[in-house]
Amino acid sequence: MPSTSLPSNLKIGFLGAGQLARMSALQAFRFGIQVAVFSDRPENEPVQFMTPFSTSGSFESVDDMVAFAKDCDVITLENEFISSDILKQVQEKSGTPIYPSPESFALIENKLIEKQTFEAAGIPVTPYKLIDGESDLKTFGDEYGWPYLLKSSKGGYDGYGNETVRDLKSAKKAFEKLGGNDGRDIVAEAFVDFTKELAVQVARNESGTVVYPCCETVQKNHICVAVLSPAPVQEKYQKQAQELAVKATEAINGKGIFAFEFFLTKDGKLLLNESAPRPHNSGHYTIEGTVASQFENHVRAVLGLPLGSTELNKPAVAMINLLGTHKRPAKPDNIQEGLASENGHLHVYGKIESKPGRKMAHYTLLGENLEETYKNALHVTRNIEI
Amino acid sequence: MPSTSLPSNLKIGFLGAGQLARMSALQAFRFGIQVAVFSDRPENEPVQFMTPFSTSGSFESVDDMVAFAKDCDVITLENEFISSDILKQVQEKSGTPIYPSPESFALIENKLIEKQTFEAAGIPVTPYKLIDGESDLKTFGDEYGWPYLLKSSKGGYDGYGNETVRDLKSAKKAFEKLGGNDGRDIVAEAFVDFTKELAVQVARNESGTVVYPCCETVQKNHICVAVLSPAPVQEKYQKQAQELAVKATEAINGKGIFAFEFFLTKDGKLLLNESAPRPHNSGHYTIEGTVASQFENHVRAVLGLPLGSTELNKPAVAMINLLGTHKRPAKPDNIQEGLASENGHLHVYGKIESKPGRKMAHYTLLGENLEETYKNALHVTRNIEI
Numbered sequence: 001m002p003s004t005s006l007p008s009n010l011k012i013g014f015l016g017a018g019q020l021a022r023m024s025a026l027q028a029f030r031f032g033i034q035v036a037v038f039s040d041r042p043e044n045e046p047v048q049f050m051t052p053f054s055t056s057g058s059f060e061s062v063d064d065m066v067a068f069a070k071d072c073d074v075i076t077l078e079n080e081f082i083s084s085d086i087l088k089q090v091q092e093k094s095g096t097p098i099y100p101s102p103e104s105f106a107l108i109e110n111k112l113i114e115k116q117t118f119e120a121a122g123i124p125v126t127p128y129k130l131i132d133g134e135s136d137l138k139t140f141g142d143e144y145g146w147p148y149l150l151k152s153s154k155g156g157y158d159g160y161g162n163e164t165v166r167d168l169k170s171a172k173k174a175f176e177k178l179g180g181n182d183g184r185d186i187v188a189e190a191f192v193d194f195t196k197e198l199a200v201q202v203a204r205n206e207s208g209t210v211v212y213p214c215c216e217t218v219q220k221n222h223i224c225v226a227v228l229s230p231a232p233v234q235e236k237y238q239k240q241a242q243e244l245a246v247k248a249t250e251a252i253n254g255k256g257i258f259a260f261e262f263f264l265t266k267d268g269k270l271l272l273n274e275s276a277p278r279p280h281n282s283g284h285y286t287i288e289g290t291v292a293s294q295f296e297n298h299v300r301a302v303l304g305l306p307l308g309s310t311e312l313n314k315p316a317v318a319m320i321n322l323l324g325t326h327k328r329p330a331k332p333d334n335i336q337e338g339l340a341s342e343n344g345h346l347h348v349y350g351k352i353e354s355k356p357g358r359k360m361a362h363y364t365l366l367g368e369n370l371e372e373t374y375k376n377a378l379h380v381t382r383n384i385e386i
Numbered sequence: 387m388p389s390t391s392l393p394s395n396l397k398i399g400f401l402g403a404g405q406l407a408r409m410s411a412l413q414a415f416r417f418g419i420q421v422a423v424f425s426d427r428p429e430n431e432p433v434q435f436m437t438p439f440s441t442s443g444s445f446e447s448v449d450d451m452v453a454f455a456k457d458c459d460v461i462t463l464e465n466e467f468i469s470s471d472i473l474k475q476v477q478e479k480s481g482t483p484i485y486p487s488p489e490s491f492a493l494i495e496n497k498l499i500e501k502q503t504f505e506a507a508g509i510p511v512t513p514y515k516l517i518d519g520e521s522d523l524k525t526f527g528d529e530y531g532w533p534y535l536l537k538s539s540k541g542g543y544d545g546y547g548n549e550t551v552r553d554l555k556s557a558k559k560a561f562e563k564l565g566g567n568d569g570r571d572i573v574a575e576a577f578v579d580f581t582k583e584l585a586v587q588v589a590r591n592e593s594g595t596v597v598y599p600c601c602e603t604v605q606k607n608h609i610c611v612a613v614l615s616p617a618p619v620q621e622k623y624q625k626q627a628q629e630l631a632v633k634a635t636e637a638i639n640g641k642g643i644f645a646f647e648f649f650l651t652k653d654g655k656l657l658l659n660e661s662a663p664r665p666h667n668s669g670h671y672t673i674e675g676t677v678a679s680q681f682e683n684h685v686r687a688v689l690g691l692p693l694g695s696t697e698l699n700k701p702a703v704a705m706i707n708l709l710g711t712h713k714r715p716a717k718p719d720n721i722q723e724g725l726a727s728e729n730g731h732l733h734v735y736g737k738i739e740s741k742p743g744r745k746m747a748h749y750t751l752l753g754e755n756l757e758e759t760y761k762n763a764l765h766v767t768r769n770i771e772i
Binding site: 032033049052306313333334347361 | 393395417421695719733738
């Protein structure tokens with residue numbers, strides 16, 4: 001049964017204190033809910049400035065997290081750094097439910113199991129193989145072509161834990177770098193010749209499932225630099241990506257907010273590339289871009305509340321990631337054009353230190369026409385330095 | 387010069403920890419700014435759950451507030467309970483600027499000076515008179531008609547500090563109750579035979595002035611129960627109310643967010659009734675109803691940033707105040723219809739204790755047609771108990 005009530009002393013606990021937890025916490029506050037945060041870093045994390053209920057500890061210590069969880073009504077996450085096994089113990093020993101559940105996490109925390117799970121559900125994934133020794137490195141390249149990708153089966157994030165390998169020599173080197181010689185599972189993935197990278201967010205709980213529009217993620221050096229919604233691709237691809245994303249959420253029996261990234265190949269196929277059991281950078285545009293944001297539906301989903309509408313508020317939305325430009329105390333400069341722009345929305349994450357490439361802020365612009373909106377968003381943010 | 391930068395360790399200090407400071411704080415967080423709060427109550431105030439930087443003290447103690455202000459980059463307020471004289475001392479002794487300025491406060495904290503200030507700026511106000519002894523009570527009634535209103539010149543809020551007097555006997559009683567015999571200035575105000583109560587919010591700083599749409603406030607027993615925007619009155623009245631609101635903000639040289647309440651009389655005159663140098667209940671609808679909310683422009687204004695657009699996001703917005711229905715720990719019940727309604731937005735203030743009539747939460751619905759949107763908003767919130 002979905003919940004119908006919101007007691008004001010309800011406390012939601014976040015494992016992780018970065019910008020994703022921060023933006024979800026802002027939505028929890030809108031519902032009058034209290035927020036507690038467990039960080040694996042001692043201080044100055046974005047959410048730590050937003051609550052008196054802040055704890056530090058290790059993501060590998062069940063005891064640390066049990067003590068935290070006992071003081072919360074529900075626990076949720078903003079990353080994939082904690083193993084499902086540890087989460088399961090935290091849930092059992094604290095008596096506090098964790099959503100998405102440790103069982104859902106177990107199906108996607110390991111890239112190999114993730115791919116097998118989604119394949120079994122009939123969702124096309126990029127061609128892959130578990131590398132069982134050096135000879136596989138050559139065989140995979142011969143079969144699917146060079147270059148290809150090597151990925152650590154655990155802990156990948158924004159290109160970390162991924163290596164593009166161009167020949168056997170670089171493959172061996174990457175295999176070692178990723179921990180393959182230390183017993184870590186390494187998965188080879190064929191390089192997909194895609195025309196677009198697409199993403200879809202899905203929220204799901206006992207009240208039902210809602211799916212966000214299919215958006216395009218624009219990447220530079222494996223880092224998302226912009227998101228456009230709806231994705232400038234034929235409607236049939238948008239719809240298909242949404243259907244696959246819902247199917248994938250169901251395949252892991254997900255309760256929470258989930259994001260799925262797809263490749264649209266040159267021959268018009270959609271392949272699931274990555275999944276995330278949490279709010280995702282590809283969905284930041286939903287804060288103003290849709291009626292209920294991914295963060296609002298994150299909070300609604302884990303609390304068992306009815307989910308909110310994912311309809312776009314305007315025909316076109318462009319989100320620009322504002323990455324650190326300097327190594328210095330964070331100081332978003334030259335923001336005046338962005339702030340003054342009609343229908344533009346600036347979000348700054350409250351990180352104290354900036355460094356080149358670090359995700360520090362984002363800017364969302366709503367408009368009538370996608371191409372023009374994207375152009376304008378790039379224009380009014382072009383001088384921002386952080 | 388308007389500011390063009392948003393350093394992440396910037397700290398905004400709120401004097402007052404209720405729902406108005408809370409909703410402004412949420413916008414400060416969106417900009418990556420830290421929030422500190424000074425409350426005259428010891429614990430469990432809405433903002434106290436949203437920051438590690440929480441202090442309690444007296445609104446009458448300069449020292450208490452100086453210690454607080456020294457740790458902040460700018461101070462702002464959510465109420466009119468602190469005298470301008472004390473604010474001025476806090477500003478001077480701490481070196482931290484307060485916006486709106488103590489000078490602006492000084493012009494509106496006393497109802498008599500407020501009316502004189504606005505009258506001098508050419509803004510029509512309700513007929514009034516400072517009561518100098520009992521004989522004035524009779525003279526005012528004879529001149530402007532019974533019943534009329536007696537108001538304490540300081541500290542009025544949601545009908546507190548106001549008395550409707552129907553005859554000389556009740557006038558004497560009210561005069562005494564409001565502190566007239568103890569030397570407090572009591573102002574008589576003619577009862578205005580109005581057709582609508584309207585409100586307009588204005589944000590202003592060194593970057594310019596923006597004015598929100600003219601909305602209607604629906605009152606029951608001097609408490610606002612609903613807000614409709616744009617107000618269902620002729621466009622000429624909307625425009626005139628906006629012009630008067632801007633003029634009033636200029637008359638007090640306001641830097642911050644301001645709200646002005648007007649009576650629209652039966653013979654088509656607009657009279658300024660109340661002003662507030664802070665976010666106001668009449669502007670809660672702007673969170674989703676306009677591009678930049680009154681809370682966002684509150685934060686922008688006091689930081690000297692360019693102000694955001696006040697355009698409506700949809701043609702019609704209805705906001706329903708959700709008042710406490712029981713004396714009990716706060717627990718908004720039966721919220722499912724409101725949450726499930728397309729374009730509906732629930733805000734809960736995080737107060738721990740509810741009591742009948744206390745402002746606990748609000749609900750905003752966006753739509754195409756005002757009458758229908760208001761009807762729907764009332765319908766989906768009709769069963770909510772708090």
